[in-house]
Amino acid sequence: MVLTYLSVVKESYHICFTSHDEVLFRCEEDHGAFLNLAALRCYAMDTELIAEAEMSTHAHLNIFTDRPMQYASLLRMSYTRYFNHKYGRSGRFGEKNTYLLKVDGFNHQMVLENYILRNGLHHGAAATAFGYKYCSVREMFKKDIGMTVETPGSLSRNDMAGCLPRHAEFPDNYIMDANGIFLRSSFMEIRKAEQYYGSPRNFLFQMNRLTDESWSREQMSDNTSSPITLNDIEQADEKSISQMLKNESGRFFSRSRMQDIDVCRLIDSQLCKPYGASSPYTLSSTQKQRIAKQLYYDYRLPEAQIKRCLAMQ
Numbered sequence: 001m002v003l004t005y006l007s008v009v010k011e012s013y014h015i016c017f018t019s020h021d022e023v024l025f026r027c028e029e030d031h032g033a034f035l036n037l038a039a040l041r042c043y044a045m046d047t048e049l050i051a052e053a054e055m056s057t058h059a060h061l062n063i064f065t066d067r068p069m070q071y072a073s074l075l076r077m078s079y080t081r082y083f084n085h086k087y088g089r090s091g092r093f094g095e096k097n098t099y100l101l102k103v104d105g106f107n108h109q110m111v112l113e114n115y116i117l118r119n120g121l122h123h124g125a126a127a128t129a130f131g132y133k134y135c136s137v138r139e140m141f142k143k144d145i146g147m148t149v150e151t152p153g154s155l156s157r158n159d160m161a162g163c164l165p166r167h168a169e170f171p172d173n174y175i176m177d178a179n180g181i182f183l184r185s186s187f188m189e190i191r192k193a194e195q196y197y198g199s200p201r202n203f204l205f206q207m208n209r210l211t212d213e214s215w216s217r218e219q220m221s222d223n224t225s226s227p228i229t230l231n232d233i234e235q236a237d238e239k240s241i242s243q244m245l246k247n248e249s250g251r252f253f254s255r256s257r258m259q260d261i262d263v264c265r266l267i268d269s270q271l272c273k274p275y276g277a278s279s280p281y282t283l284s285s286t287q288k289q290r291i292a293k294q295l296y297y298d299y300r301l302p303e304a305q306i307k308r309c310l311a312m313q
Helices: 028-044 068-087 106-117 157-161 190-195 200-208 213-220 230-234 238-247 260-271 285-299 303-309
Strands: 011-018 048-054 058-065 099-102
Touching: 011 068, 011 106, 028 048, 028 058, 028 068, 048 106, 048 190, 058 068, 058 106, 068 099, 106 200, 106 213, 106 230, 230 238, 260 285, 260 303, 285 303
Parallel strands: none
Antiparallel strands: 011 058, 011 099, 048 058
């Protein structure tokens, strides 16, 4: 009998989770937990994570895998379990469907990375792509462009296991920082991501260029039938896309504007305390309304931001 072994072909996919009615990450610890779970899922499923960015209402991942939807659903399930347990919440978390796009071609891949790595800039969370910390952009060519190199953590394997779900399996090359978060450099395929840019100079150019029709033309040289655009990546309305394009210049960034994570920190650490709660998920509707009015009149926050940070939808 002749046995034929078929090699598994990994292909590139863009995955996006969205949650516009309530924030996905209420604090830095939540961002770290999501990154750890993504790393564990990569190891369990022999999947390569190329680029990622986590915003308050959505998360982008570019992975090389042969099981994209299984990776996405299991990661989402494990993070929902973590979030629900931590905040006294129950039920499905975020929009029902997960966005999935197969990447087709060299320029297709580079443009996807561009959009993911510039996500903080597009959403007005930073003045440049490098100003947003919940993203892998700072790992790219970091020695060449003078980025601070992370100091490997000193946690033992037992201490690392204590920061993860019970019975979590991870390889010896995974390294944690002192806060119990896996270093991106220890589990992500940063070198593969860099290869699409070719040089640190081109990478810096791509992080600072403005979106225009040339992005689509470059992808068409790959003979792709559907070039990636900002509209595809974000799936937002025209008004939101227009604002993202304005944010690319960095001129509209305001350091005084409270980001969602700042509002959530204020709610969880201060405004919930008089009601004996540590998160809005254990508040009554009346209590939420009182806090909402306080946020509106005292801090002049937009109504939509108040609602999603208080999970009022």
